[in-house]
Amino acid sequence: MTLSEKGTPVAIRAESIGKRYRLGERLPYRMLGETIGRAVRRPFRRGPSEPAAERHARIWALRDISFDISEGEIIGIIGSNGSGKTTLLSILARITRPTEGRAYVYGRVGSLLEVGTGFHPELTGRENVYLNGAILGMTRTEVTRKYEEIATFAETEEFMETPVKHYSSGMRVRLAFSVAAHLEPEIMFVDEVLAVGDAAFQQKCLGKMEEVARGGRTVVFVSHNMGMINSLCSRAIWLERGSLRQDGRPAEVIESYLSEGLSMDGHWTHPQDTDCGAQIRIGAITIVGKDGRAAGSVPFEDEIRMQLDLDVRERINRVRIIVRLRDVTGNLIVASSNLDADATPREFDVGRHRYTFSIPGALLQPKKYFVSVVARRFADKLDEHENCLSFQILPMGTGEAARRQAAAAIAPVLPWCLETIES
Amino acid sequence: MLSEQTPLRTRAYVISSRRRLFDLGLRELWHHRELVYFFVWRDIKLRYKQTVIGAAWAVIQPLVLMVAFSLVLGKSPKLAPPAGIPRPIFYFSALLPWSYFADALQASTSSVVGSQSMVTKVYFPRITLPLAGTMPPLLEFVISFGVLVALMLGFHVPFTWRLVLIPPLVIVAVLTAFGAGAWLSAMYAVYRDIGQAIPFVIQVLLFTSPVVLRADRVPQWFRPYYGINPMTGVIEGIRWCVTGYGRFPFDLMPTGLAFCAFLVVGGVLFFTRMEDLIIDVV
Numbered sequence: 001m002t003l004s005e006k007g008t009p010v011a012i013r014a015e016s017i018g019k020r021y022r023l024g025e026r027l028p029y030r031m032l033g034e035t036i037g038r039a040v041r042r043p044f045r046r047g048p049s050e051p052a053a054e055r056h057a058r059i060w061a062l063r064d065i066s067f068d069i070s071e072g073e074i075i076g077i078i079g080s081n082g083s084g085k086t087t088l089l090s091i092l093a094r095i096t097r098p099t100e101g102r103a104y105v106y107g108r109v110g111s112l113l114e115v116g117t118g119f120h121p122e123l124t125g126r127e128n129v130y131l132n133g134a135i136l137g138m139t140r141t142e143v144t145r146k147y148e149e150i151a152t153f154a155e156t157e158e159f160m161e162t163p164v165k166h167y168s169s170g171m172r173v174r175l176a177f178s179v180a181a182h183l184e185p186e187i188m189f190v191d192e193v194l195a196v197g198d199a200a201f202q203q204k205c206l207g208k209m210e211e212v213a214r215g216g217r218t219v220v221f222v223s224h225n226m227g228m229i230n231s232l233c234s235r236a237i238w239l240e241r242g243s244l245r246q247d248g249r250p251a252e253v254i255e256s257y258l259s260e261g262l263s264m265d266g267h268w269t270h271p272q273d274t275d276c277g278a279q280i281r282i283g284a285i286t287i288v289g290k291d292g293r294a295a296g297s298v299p300f301e302d303e304i305r306m307q308l309d310l311d312v313r314e315r316i317n318r319v320r321i322i323v324r325l326r327d328v329t330g331n332l333i334v335a336s337s338n339l340d341a342d343a344t345p346r347e348f349d350v351g352r353h354r355y356t357f358s359i360p361g362a363l364l365q366p367k368k369y370f371v372s373v374v375a376r377r378f379a380d381k382l383d384e385h386e387n388c389l390s391f392q393i394l395p396m397g398t399g400e401a402a403r404r405q406a407a408a409a410i411a412p413v414l415p416w417c418l419e420t421i422e423s
Numbered sequence: 424m425l426s427e428q429t430p431l432r433t434r435a436y437v438i439s440s441r442r443r444l445f446d447l448g449l450r451e452l453w454h455h456r457e458l459v460y461f462f463v464w465r466d467i468k469l470r471y472k473q474t475v476i477g478a479a480w481a482v483i484q485p486l487v488l489m490v491a492f493s494l495v496l497g498k499s500p501k502l503a504p505p506a507g508i509p510r511p512i513f514y515f516s517a518l519l520p521w522s523y524f525a526d527a528l529q530a531s532t533s534s535v536v537g538s539q540s541m542v543t544k545v546y547f548p549r550i551t552l553p554l555a556g557t558m559p560p561l562l563e564f565v566i567s568f569g570v571l572v573a574l575m576l577g578f579h580v581p582f583t584w585r586l587v588l589i590p591p592l593v594i595v596a597v598l599t600a601f602g603a604g605a606w607l608s609a610m611y612a613v614y615r616d617i618g619q620a621i622p623f624v625i626q627v628l629l630f631t632s633p634v635v636l637r638a639d640r641v642p643q644w645f646r647p648y649y650g651i652n653p654m655t656g657v658i659e660g661i662r663w664c665v666t667g668y669g670r671f672p673f674d675l676m677p678t679g680l681a682f683c684a685f686l687v688v689g690g691v692l693f694f695t696r697m698e699d700l701i702i703d704v705v
Contacts (some may be wrong), residue, residue: 017438021703033446057654090543091438092438093545093546094436094438094546095542095543095544095545095546095702096702096703097438097439097440097697097699097702098438098439098440099440100440101439101440102437102439103437103438103439104435104436104437104438105435105436105437105438107434107435109546111545111546113544113545114544114545117540117541117545118538118541118545120465120469122469122473123465123469128467128470130461131461131465134457134458134460134461135458135461135541135545135547136545136586137454137547139453139457140457185527321700375446
């Protein structure tokens with residue numbers, strides 16, 4: 001049996017995995033004529049057989065990824081879009097081959113890279129359960145044995161004889177997850193699929209994944225939901241542009257991931273290169289300290305003053321600005337909008353405008369917070385910046401109060417009144 | 424550090440950049456044999472869902488072609504069936520294997536492209552796709568065969584021991600469709616031209632096959648070459664089984680069987696070689 005450094009049995013071992021795509025290869029298929037044409041022209045071309053541009057038009061989607069995953073671990077893979085998370089999962093799930101390196105996977109694998117792979121809308125729920133089960137690697141007897149459980153878990157018992165095309169998207173997702181969850185794999189790969197479905201079902205899915213891991217089986221999953229990664233995983237792996245940036249305890253990895261590239265000095269300005277061209281954009285956000293200057297940290301008792309600058313290019317009205325504060329694990333702590341207290345339809349003239357508001361002091365936990373901001377006009381998203389700014393609330397000393405606060409979501413200092421009503 | 428090629432747990436696999444040349448994954452295929460069954464079952468279910476006359480479609484196409492050929496070709500001095508054989512029987516007995524082959528080849532060729540969303544999202548031996556594509560038309564073959572039996576009764580064509588040779592001939596047709604389908608489905612995934620070419624190729628093959636041509640008038644020296652398309656021997660063979668006219672096409676079979684073996688072995692090798700490229704391109 002393969003053992004890791006810690007002496008636990010290894011479920012997955014990756015050794016310098018790399019995956020290279022030729023640029024354009026992910027783009028559509030080719031036409032035969034082009035290939036023949038190229039082959040015919042080639043002998044008559046002087047110099048190198050391929051033009052330089054063609055030779056260099058290759059990108060490494062993943063490079064030199066190595067890790068050991070022990071049995072029973074729940075691994076969360078995080079990283080921005082295009083960092084190679086899904087490619088890594090498809091290599092481990094044997095969907096595509098690496099260009100270099102090796103991986104060893106010990107155990108029966110269930111992969112859920114997309115909900116309802118192979119679901120056919122014309123077939124009934126029951127028929128799709130059997131088909132999907134077979135695609136995921138279950139035998140017919142296994143599906144039959146688990147059938148009731150699958151239908152019950154998905155909460156679609158009454159509709160199993162109805163074609164799936166009449167299902168709501170929520171029902172479809174529930175049924176698909178249910179089939180995959182009952183596969184009883186020793187190793188489970190899950191891509192960002194839990195983002196769909198309602199909150200209650202998401203909770204149920206998380207429970208199922210925990211149960212899988214408690215049974216000594218291994219789960220590897222990709223998510224953008226940091227809260228989920230933090231609460232569910234025993235370890236997190238951060239991929240950035242195809243390389244492994246950090247591998248360790250979820251809270252630490254998430255924090256460094258979220259802190260990457262965001263300003264810590266309490267001030268953020270709109271990057272020039274990502275201009276969205278809308279009528280309005282968010283020009284800058286500043287946390288203003290007591291001295292009136294930008295501050296990356298605020299003492300616990302002080303109020304948090306925020307300044308938000310808007311650049312208006314065309315006269316526009318009814319713009320809603322929403323500012324969100326999240327903690328390190330992705331929990332939404334504060335959400336505030338310019339229309340919360342003032343519902344009068346304001347008209348913005350061309351120019352720069354500044355909103356100022358404050359979050360009361362002695363309220364938020366002394367922790368690190370990440371600011372996201374979005375500008376909307378009805379359903380249109382005009383400008384959006386996720387986790388663009390972070391700031392720290394400094395703890396108010398030590399002692400009993402600080403310990404009590406650490407566990408709660410917010411830490412308001414409340415005046416307690418005492419009076420004697422009977423004696 | 425890495426001596427554990429043979430781990431203790433139930434199923435283990437090694438992922439590396441290349442598969443060995445003759446690693447065809449036959450064990451994997453055996454593990455997933457039920458998947459072939461489910462693909463076939465799904466295709467049959469879907470084919471007749473929401474159709475009014477359902478399985479009758481299976482016989483309409485060969486029946487219409489039979490009538491057309493009987494009326495048109497049957498009058499031509501060069502192509503007319505030999506005297507004494509009812510024209511409907513002569514054509515229908517040949518159209519039966521032909522329709523099967525045309526449908527199976529078509530389904531098998533488009534199987535990989537048609538499942539691209541599945542192929543890129545979950546692992547399973549992809550050779551199951553072209554393999555499963557050759558099966559559903561067998562059902563139509565069986566249904567049409569019932570019609571042939573009715574025609575034979577109607578035209579007083581005797582039933583003889585020769586009919587037992589039909590199943591082995593059908594197996595040759597299945598293998599041919601699978602072999603060609605393995606080649607073409609992999610090529611189709613990379614080159615979409617194949618999709619345009621297939622209906623045309625099938626048509627050309629029909630008009631050069633013994634369905635239309637009189638194979639017994641092909642010059643002796645050319646017959647082994649004519650037989651390279653394995654369906655030539657299959658069609659002539661089945662026609663002989665039904666009508667008893669002439670003799671069994673022993674001279675057509677060797678080249679046909681050899682080419683069929685080449686299609687299957689080469690097709691599986693080619694498909695497994697191409698598999699990894701397919702996934703990144705499809």
